[in-house]
Amino acid sequence: MKYIDEYRNKEIVLGLAEEIKKISTKKIRLMEVCGGHTMSIQKFGLPYLLPENVELISGPGCPVCVTSREFIDKAIVYSRMEDVIITTYGDLIRVPGSFSSLDQEKAKGADVRIVYSILDALMIAKKNRTKKVIFLGIGFETTAPASAAGILKARMAGLSNFYVYSAHKVMPPAMDTLIDEGVQIDGYIGPGHVSTITGEGIYMDIPKKYGLGVVISGFEPVDLMQSILMLVKQLEANDPKVEIQYKRVVKPEGNIKAQQMLDEVFTYGDDWWRGLGVLANSGLKIRDTYSMHDAEVQIPVKVAPPKEPKGCLCGEILKGVKKPKDCKLFAKVCTPSNPIGACMVSNEGSCAAYYLYNR
Amino acid sequence: MSKSDTILLGHGSGGKLSHDLIDSIFVKYFDNKYLQQQTDSAILNTEGKKIAFTTDSFVVDPIFFPGGNIGKLAIAGTVNDLAVSGAVPKYLSCGFIIEEGLPLKELEEVVKTMAYEAKKAGVVLVTGDTKVVDRGKCDKIYINTSGIGLLEDKYEGISTASQLKKGDKIIINGSIGDHGMAVMAARNDLNISADISSDCACLNTMIKEVLEASDGIRFMRDATRGGIGTVLSELAKTNNLGILIKEDKLIVNEGVKGICELLGFDPLYVANEGKVIFVVASEDAVKVVETLRKNEYGKEASIIGEISEDHNGTSWLETSVGGKRIIDMLSGQQLPRIC
Numbered sequence: 001m002k003y004i005d006e007y008r009n010k011e012i013v014l015g016l017a018e019e020i021k022k023i024s025t026k027k028i029r030l031m032e033v034c035g036g037h038t039m040s041i042q043k044f045g046l047p048y049l050l051p052e053n054v055e056l057i058s059g060p061g062c063p064v065c066v067t068s069r070e071f072i073d074k075a076i077v078y079s080r081m082e083d084v085i086i087t088t089y090g091d092l093i094r095v096p097g098s099f100s101s102l103d104q105e106k107a108k109g110a111d112v113r114i115v116y117s118i119l120d121a122l123m124i125a126k127k128n129r130t131k132k133v134i135f136l137g138i139g140f141e142t143t144a145p146a147s148a149a150g151i152l153k154a155r156m157a158g159l160s161n162f163y164v165y166s167a168h169k170v171m172p173p174a175m176d177t178l179i180d181e182g183v184q185i186d187g188y189i190g191p192g193h194v195s196t197i198t199g200e201g202i203y204m205d206i207p208k209k210y211g212l213g214v215v216i217s218g219f220e221p222v223d224l225m226q227s228i229l230m231l232v233k234q235l236e237a238n239d240p241k242v243e244i245q246y247k248r249v250v251k252p253e254g255n256i257k258a259q260q261m262l263d264e265v266f267t268y269g270d271d272w273w274r275g276l277g278v279l280a281n282s283g284l285k286i287r288d289t290y291s292m293h294d295a296e297v298q299i300p301v302k303v304a305p306p307k308e309p310k311g312c313l314c315g316e317i318l319k320g321v322k323k324p325k326d327c328k329l330f331a332k333v334c335t336p337s338n339p340i341g342a343c344m345v346s347n348e349g350s351c352a353a354y355y356l357y358n359r
Numbered sequence: 360m361s362k363s364d365t366i367l368l369g370h371g372s373g374g375k376l377s378h379d380l381i382d383s384i385f386v387k388y389f390d391n392k393y394l395q396q397q398t399d400s401a402i403l404n405t406e407g408k409k410i411a412f413t414t415d416s417f418v419v420d421p422i423f424f425p426g427g428n429i430g431k432l433a434i435a436g437t438v439n440d441l442a443v444s445g446a447v448p449k450y451l452s453c454g455f456i457i458e459e460g461l462p463l464k465e466l467e468e469v470v471k472t473m474a475y476e477a478k479k480a481g482v483v484l485v486t487g488d489t490k491v492v493d494r495g496k497c498d499k500i501y502i503n504t505s506g507i508g509l510l511e512d513k514y515e516g517i518s519t520a521s522q523l524k525k526g527d528k529i530i531i532n533g534s535i536g537d538h539g540m541a542v543m544a545a546r547n548d549l550n551i552s553a554d555i556s557s558d559c560a561c562l563n564t565m566i567k568e569v570l571e572a573s574d575g576i577r578f579m580r581d582a583t584r585g586g587i588g589t590v591l592s593e594l595a596k597t598n599n600l601g602i603l604i605k606e607d608k609l610i611v612n613e614g615v616k617g618i619c620e621l622l623g624f625d626p627l628y629v630a631n632e633g634k635v636i637f638v639v640a641s642e643d644a645v646k647v648v649e650t651l652r653k654n655e656y657g658k659e660a661s662i663i664g665e666i667s668e669d670h671n672g673t674s675w676l677e678t679s680v681g682g683k684r685i686i687d688m689l690s691g692q693q694l695p696r697i698c
């Protein structure tokens with residue numbers, strides 16, 4: 001496949017690995033913030049190509065993983081309502097809530113539909129005017145603009161039966177909190193898709209405030225190895241800064257139009273992250289102007305305080321403090337077909353990535 | 360939350376959940392020495408003659424897709440299950456469950472295809488059954504086929520993989536993931552137009568040619584639901600052997616690669632309906648590849664890996680960029696109603 005194969009070129013990857021080996025003298029831990037990076041790193045077996053002193057740890061950038069059980073529990077309550085159709089991206093459907101999961105509800109008869117785009121959800125709302133169609137909006141700055149666009153379109157088309165249940169989050173507060181909490185990180189492999197929307201500006205504080213470098217990376221093996229090399233070079237030269245490796249996609253200023261849409265529909269609010277707790281201004285809440293499409297406002301539901309599963313280290317793993325293999329449940333009780341924590345379910349979850357590719 | 364107390368779509372995926380279901384319900388109650396083998400076909404000893412016996416049901420959606428239809432699948436699936444056991448497929452039965460309202464023309468098209476494929480494969484459809492259910496109680500048409508094949512004594516060990524040795528080569532007869540992605544692309548709700556055709560085909564002639572060319576065929580399995588990943592992982596696990604596959608030897612067609620990238624599927628776990636994993640004695644590997652390449656369904660055959668010295672019980676992939684990762688059984692559901 002042109003435009004992808006070039007970034008999976010063995011000679012280039014091995015050449016980069018060789019250079020990393022040659023110049024890196026310090027023992028360092030680099031965090032890949034984004035779950036997509038974790039999956040790619042494990043899928044291509046990149047840790048086997050790195051010298052022992054360069055360690056990669058996974059971060060909190062897996063949308064499904066950081067989403068609260070309360071969100072899942074509420075979505076399940078919605079799915080049990082007679083006149084509701086739940087629309088969602090695929091990886092949310094198997095995430096365990098406190099008492100069930102969406103795919104179990106689906107098996108019992110709930111109308112839960114997997115969509116690949118919010119536009120599909122709008123179409124479902126259009127075809128089912130007597131039903132309430134709720135789209136489960138999770139994800140970071142990457143997917144949030146699509147949800148914003150969906151809400152704007154629904155409003156324009158007068159689709160009064162379309163709602164978004166938003167657990168959208170923004171990345172920078174989480175990246176700051178990790179360092180504030182003392183997690184040992186020597187540099188960030190910055191999220192490529194988030195930065196496509198936001199641009200590089202959101203990371204500028206990190207080198208200044210914390211003396212850590214951020215390299216915004218693409219998702220192919222060549223991208224990732226090159227980003228690691230760039231961070232190693234920064235560290236060896238004691239010169240932390242924000243750099244873009246993923247230049248073919250990410251512009252320094254980001255996607256202005258998407259940013260405007262985000263700003264039009266959403267406002268910042270405090271939000272709960274698995275592993276990190278409540279972070280100020282880290283969540284995207286639907287503005288009052290668009291509250292007619294806000295599921296939380298229009299169809300309020302209450303659930304009992306959710307319980308995190310006993311023994312599950314998902315939170316610690318999302319912080320980069322523990323690795324999946326440190327968890328007693330990992331690959332024994334907790335597997336992708338019987339996930340205990342969200343990190344084992346999602347396509348971007350570090351437990352799923354380690355289970356699939358690096359046990 | 361504990362394991363599900365209801366049947367989930369993932370239970371039909373051919374991966375881990377299917378295996379668990381088979382073990383915890385079917386084998387638990389039906390338990391006998393034939394079933395315990397968990398082979399593609401049961402090998403039965405009837406008055407000195409060995410026969411292979413298998414059954415398979417087909418629920419693919421849509422029933423017509425590029426490269427075939429549900430009828431072609433129903434013949435090829437059962438013929439291939441017999442053939443990979445080392446048997447010569449002979450007789451097939453077919454059961455139809457049809458939804459009220461199915462256009463007769465569509466049924467006729469399916470049946471015509473079945474007759475054509477059966478003739479080509481040298482098997483005879485000797486008995487059948489038809490049921491019609493209310494509209495909405497099944498989706499257009501479901502087909503079950505069962506098959507009987509004759510098995511020579513010397514091939515009895517193939518289906519149980521009892522003679523695998525370190526250094527044996529692993530061979531596949533072409534590209535992977537075509538069937539799954541062809542069906543996926545044919546589904547209307549996805550709005551994908553791609554130039555992909557299912558690899559669905561009866562492979563018994565090709566397999567016969569291979570068995571004639573080499574006495575070193577140690578194992579064969581058609582890599583259907585769950586893809587080659589599930590076959591390889593299962594093979595390593597049940598025989599406590601290590602397997603090492605080289606990703607750059609695997610062929611994935613451009614269209615398949617594209618849809619996999621787009622939808623986040625791993626071609627290793629996407630269904631095939633015309634691909635067989637062969638494990639072959641090292642000294643015969645080249646000969647087997649050459650034999651396969653002469654057949655229309657094996658033109659792109661190649662050695663993709665081997666039974667390795669280490670990693671007992673697990674299957675590994677040397678990735679296209681030189682890294683390494685494990686190949687596990689498909690977990691959960693990749694695609695429902697693919698065959």
